[in-house]
Amino acid sequence: MRAYALLGGPTDLWPQDIKEQLLEAKRNHELIFGVDRGALFLEELGITPDVAIGDFDSLQDNDLARIEKSVTDIRYSNPVKDLTDSELMLQTVFNDYHADKLTILGATGGRLDHFLINLLMLLNPAVNQFAPKVELSDKQNSIEFFNPGMHVIERKEEYPYIGFALLSATEDFNIIGARYDLKNYSGKDPRVFSSNEFLPNSDSFKITVKKGLIAAIYSKDINRFKKKKKSVKIG
Numbered sequence: 001m002r003a004y005a006l007l008g009g010p011t012d013l014w015p016q017d018i019k020e021q022l023l024e025a026k027r028n029h030e031l032i033f034g035v036d037r038g039a040l041f042l043e044e045l046g047i048t049p050d051v052a053i054g055d056f057d058s059l060q061d062n063d064l065a066r067i068e069k070s071v072t073d074i075r076y077s078n079p080v081k082d083l084t085d086s087e088l089m090l091q092t093v094f095n096d097y098h099a100d101k102l103t104i105l106g107a108t109g110g111r112l113d114h115f116l117i118n119l120l121m122l123l124n125p126a127v128n129q130f131a132p133k134v135e136l137s138d139k140q141n142s143i144e145f146f147n148p149g150m151h152v153i154e155r156k157e158e159y160p161y162i163g164f165a166l167l168s169a170t171e172d173f174n175i176i177g178a179r180y181d182l183k184n185y186s187g188k189d190p191r192v193f194s195s196n197e198f199l200p201n202s203d204s205f206k207i208t209v210k211k212g213l214i215a216a217i218y219s220k221d222i223n224r225f226k227k228k229k230k231s232v233k234i235g
Contacts, residue, residue, distance in 0.1 A: 002030045003099035005089055006049075007106035007118065008037030008058060013138045018105060022047050031097055035089050038106050039067050051075065053092060054085040083126065086118055090127045090134070101133050108138045119143070123168055123213055131213060142218040148209050153178075155203040159218035163194035170212030177205035 004025050015021065025032060026047060034042045036054030040063050043049075053075040056064050068074060077088050086107070093099045107118040122131040122145050131145040142156060153162065166173065167190055175182040179197040194217075198205065207214065 001097070001099050002028075003033060003093050003097065003102045004030065005033040005035055005093065005102060005104045006038035006042055007035045007086065007104060008041070008110075009106040009114070009138075010109040011041065011106075013109040013140075014105060015137060015139050019045050019047075031093070031099060033089055033093060034067070034071070035106075036085050039071065041106065043067065043070065051092060051097075053077065053089045055079040055081075083124075084117055084121065087121050087124060087127050090121070090130050094130050094133065099133070101135070102130075103135045103137050105137055107136045108141070119165075119215070120167060128213070140220055140222055144216045144218075146207065146209065146214040146216065148211055150206060150208045152204050152206055153216060155198045156218050159220050160197065161194075161219045162196050162198070163192060163217045163219065164196070164207070165192045165215040165217060166190055167213045167215055170209060170214075172208070172210035173212065173214065174208045175205065176207070177202065 002025070004022060022032060022042070022045065031051070032042065032047060032049045034040070034049035034052045036056055037058040039049055039052035039054070040059060043066060048070050051073045052067050052071045055077045056067075057079055059067075075088065075092055077083070077085055083091070090102070093102050104118070108115050118136065122128055122134065128147065131147050134145055136143040142159060164175070166187065169188045170191075171186045173182065173185045175193070175196065177199065179199055182193060
């Protein structure tokens with residue numbers, strides 16, 4: 001079963017079709033999770049989450065009461081905790097609800113420390129096993145995660161670029177069959193190989209890595225070449 005989770009990141013970075021995505025998920029009986037303020041955002045979109053998770057410290061009492069009235073499964077976290085709300089959500093999605101795939105929305109932008117938590121959380125051994133099942137998505141990017149092994153990277157039509165962020169010490173990382181190949185890279189520090197592309201007549205290529213967590217970042221420019229219209233004075 002597929003699942004979606006909405007976090008509390010800035011709404012202006014949401015995918016433009018986020019409401020349609022989530023309503024379609026509801027119609028298909030897929031799971032929807034609201035994490036902290038993300039649960040309130042879902043209510044404001046007219047979508048009741050299946051599960052709400054968090055310490056809800058970003059909500060006022062009346063907002064929390066609204067969620068408690070409508071959501072049947074609420075997981076309260078301790079503000080003083082070892083796992084973040086996002087990590088607790090991962091455990092709930094995969095251990096309790098046995099989802100096959102999770103798309104996380106509202107995880108980027110806003111506070112940089114929150115974004116880094118969401119990007120790096122899959123390094124935590126408590127949730128690392130879920131990495132291949134997780135996608136972060138916003139209006140400009142789609143991020144997927146890969147543990148050691150051989151992986152096929154599939155083209156996503158709306159994203160012309162793809163980069164690879166090496167989130168941990170990495171051993172023997174290879175890109176095979178892309179516009180820019182890479183052979184036998186190893187390094188102790190995080191590094192990003194950006195702005196790669198698929199070959200014109202190919203919808204996939206391969207990566208291999210012996211050690212490390214890799215984030216594949218699909219991306220697109222927004223209005224890169226769009227010129228602002230000049231105002232016309234009449235009279």
